[in-house]
Amino acid sequence: MPPTENVVATMQAHNLRTWLETEAVKHGTDEQIDAYNRGILPDAELATIARTVLFADISTTLVRWSGSLRHKLRYRVRHTASCSFNKSHNLALIAFEAADAAELELHERENLRNIEAAVRKMSTHPWITRGDGSVAITTTAHWAECTECKGEERAIQCRVVVTWAGRELVREFQL
Numbered sequence: 001m002p003p004t005e006n007v008v009a010t011m012q013a014h015n016l017r018t019w020l021e022t023e024a025v026k027h028g029t030d031e032q033i034d035a036y037n038r039g040i041l042p043d044a045e046l047a048t049i050a051r052t053v054l055f056a057d058i059s060t061t062l063v064r065w066s067g068s069l070r071h072k073l074r075y076r077v078r079h080t081a082s083c084s085f086n087k088s089h090n091l092a093l094i095a096f097e098a099a100d101a102a103e104l105e106l107h108e109r110e111n112l113r114n115i116e117a118a119v120r121k122m123s124t125h126p127w128i129t130r131g132d133g134s135v136a137i138t139t140t141a142h143w144a145e146c147t148e149c150k151g152e153e154r155a156i157q158c159r160v161v162v163t164w165a166g167r168e169l170v171r172e173f174q175l
């Protein structure tokens with residue numbers, strides 16, 4: 001690409017980013033708008049405003065994913081009667097594994113469909129269609145397995161990533 005085209009592309013990208021940011025900050029408080037205009041609004045706060053707007057259609061009844069959900073799986077593993085876990089409660093016997101989510105149960109499929117519908121709507125938002133944004137959904141199965149009796153339990157993490165104004169806005173849910 002000749003240098004002049006590079007400059008134009010850079011300017012266009014800069015203008016788009018500025019437009020996206022000024023549109024987003026309009027959804028903030030008066031104080032945040034003032035802070036943005038003065039150039040002192042932290043990037044994380046701006047990203048939070050944009051995330052709140054873009055993720056508005058994803059049901060608020062969905063449980064947000066967190067690392068502690070994965071940790072708590074160890075307490076839900078069902079052991080056989082003869083498993084020594086039942087006597088010693090040796091938590092070190094639990095092994096964790098993450099894999100692509102292949103099979104989903106009914107309530108998980110319903111939650112996934114709800115998220116997919118919200119993401120389709122999000123994809124039509126002007127910030128995405130006029131910008132160079134994109135939305136992606138990935139699902140991961142987190143397994144906890146007793147290394148002795150092979151009893152297991154799992155939870156599905158659903159990660160939604162939106163690219164917006166050169167940033168990645170992420171929100172994670174449990175299916």
Ligand SMILES: [Zn+2]
Nearest residue numbers: 079083146149
């Ligand atoms: Zn066990």
